[in-house]
Amino acid sequence: MFNDIYKNKRVLVTGHTGFKGTWLTTWLLNLGAEVAGYSISVPTTPSHFDVLQLEDKIQHHFGDIRDYKHLLKVCQDFKPEFIFHLAAQPLVRDSYENPRETFDVNMIGTLNVLEVIRQLKEVVKVGVIITSDKCYDNVEWVYGYREDDRLGGEDPYSGSKGAAEIITKSYMHSFFKQGFPNVCSTRAGNVIGGGDWAKDRIVPDIVRSWSENNPVEIRSPYSTRPWQHVLEPLGGYLCVGAKLYEENSEHRNQAYNFGPDAKVNKNVGELIDEMEQRWDNSPGWINKYIDDGKKEANLLKLCCDKANINLEWHPVMGFEETMDFTMSWYTNFYFDKKSVFEFTNNQINLYTSKAKERGIKWSLNE
Numbered sequence: 493m494f495n496d497i498y499k500n501k502r503v504l505v506t507g508h509t510g511f512k513g514t515w516l517t518t519w520l521l522n523l524g525a526e527v528a529g530y531s532i533s534v535p536t537t538p539s540h541f542d543v544l545q546l547e548d549k550i551q552h553h554f555g556d557i558r559d560y561k562h563l564l565k566v567c568q569d570f571k572p573e574f575i576f577h578l579a580a581q582p583l584v585r586d587s588y589e590n591p592r593e594t595f596d597v598n599m600i601g602t603l604n605v606l607e608v609i610r611q612l613k614e615v616v617k618v619g620v621i622i623t624s625d626k627c628y629d630n631v632e633w634v635y636g637y638r639e640d641d642r643l644g645g646e647d648p649y650s651g652s653k654g655a656a657e658i659i660t661k662s663y664m665h666s667f668f669k670q671g672f673p674n675v676c677s678t679r680a681g682n683v684i685g686g687g688d689w690a691k692d693r694i695v696p697d698i699v700r701s702w703s704e705n706n707p708v709e710i711r712s713p714y715s716t717r718p719w720q721h722v723l724e725p726l727g728g729y730l731c732v733g734a735k736l737y738e739e740n741s742e743h744r745n746q747a748y749n750f751g752p753d754a755k756v757n758k759n760v761g762e763l764i765d766e767m768e769q770r771w772d773n774s775p776g777w778i779n780k781y782i783d784d785g786k787k788e789a790n791l792l793k794l795c796c797d798k799a800n801i802n803l804e805w806h807p808v809m810g811f812e813e814t815m816d817f818t819m820s821w822y823t824n825f826y827f828d829k830k831s832v833f834e835f836t837n838n839q840i841n842l843y844t845s846k847a848k849e850r851g852i853k854w855s856l857n858e
């Protein structure tokens with residue numbers, strides 16, 4: 493898998509205590525990497541980070557991504573060959589409440605990571621900067637956004653991710669043109685999966701309610717979202733990271749979209765029906781849809797042709813399997829209570845064996 497490139501390599505993950513960061517850290521451990529993490533705190537209770545007991549399995553650092561000197565010191569000591577940058581203020585609603593902090597963390601945090609990569613160019617070979625599909629200016633197209641489309645974003649979160657992209661592009665073109673380090677930016681949409689307890693996200697909100705035996709009230713049952721399992725974009729980040737471990741890689745200074753197949757087009761009500769089928773005696777949901785006559789903004793879709801063709805990256809799972817993975821994780825956590833680390837690791841193994849069966853290139857070591 494990934495041509496065994498991560499085996500025995502030192503990898504720093506920022507945002508390692510968060511939803512995506514914990515899955516990425518566990519996958520990297522599974523691949524034989526030595527991992528260090530840098531995050532400001534553990535963002536939720538419960539948290540995937542705590543239940544996986546990752547603190548005992550990696551070199552764990554608490555620190556603010558805006559604290560350049562501290563971040564530099566951690567990297568000088570650990571000497572990572574790879575950096576995956578995921579630390580961010582990732583919630584749109586919070587970005588309206590705290591716009592300045594959102595811009596600060598998402599822009600200056602990215603700037604600091606890039607500057608560390610620049611200062612440690614003898615050590616760091618690969619930097620993968622994780623932004624978001626929301627970095628694009630959503631002009632209500634029905635078709636998917638491409639990597640060269642205009643950046644933008646009306647809410648502060650989206651604006652901060654567009655800004656992080658502009659900072660990244662400037663560093664790539666000013667400092668990373670020759671030899672190592674190789675840097676790229678990656679853009680994915682909303683993901684689901686076990687171990688997420690963030691607020692204002694549909695799956696965590698429902699699971700939280702059901703675990704307390706309460707029904708959920710849903711205001712937008714007819715909205716469609718690009719549901720994708722968290723392992724899908726992480727496979728993309730690892731895939732491009734491995735390809736960047738080659739001097740003068742053609743993938744450096746590029747941006748890549750990682751999104752679901754366009755046909756995965758289910759609405760919130762359909763998602764909840766699938767969740768109910770996988771949760772014994774669910775307390776159900778209450779339809780609180782209010783038709784205010786306002787048309788919903790067109791779903792922002794990503795065009796993933798560039799990743800499909802240049803990286804031979806493709807999504808592995810369909811909607812049903814995504815729901816199986818997600819709900820079996822939560823039912824294990826709340827009811828069966830088998831070791832979470834084993835359960836999460838087994839899901840990674842199952843996901844990679846499905847990738848092999850389906851001939852996905854990164855899984856085949858060719």
Ligand SMILES: NC(=O)c1ccc[n+]([C@@H]2O[C@H](COP(=O)([O-])OP(=O)(O)OC[C@H]3O[C@@H](n4cnc5c(N)ncnc54)[C@H](O)[C@@H]3O)[C@@H](O)[C@H]2O)c1
Pocket residue numbers: 506507508509510511512513530531532533534535555556557558577578579580581582597622623624625680681682683684690
């Ligand atoms: N989850 C999604 O659906 C989704 C979709 C698109 C993009 N993303 C992006 O992926 C990345 C990870 O998202 P997530 O869902 O895992 O979020 P999360 O909230 O679960 O985790 C965020 C992580 O960032 C860390 N962090 C926050 N502020 C920090 C600071 N000032 N200094 C250091 N660390 C800080 C937190 O401690 C945590 O480890 C983010 O960049 C996010 O914008 C996520």
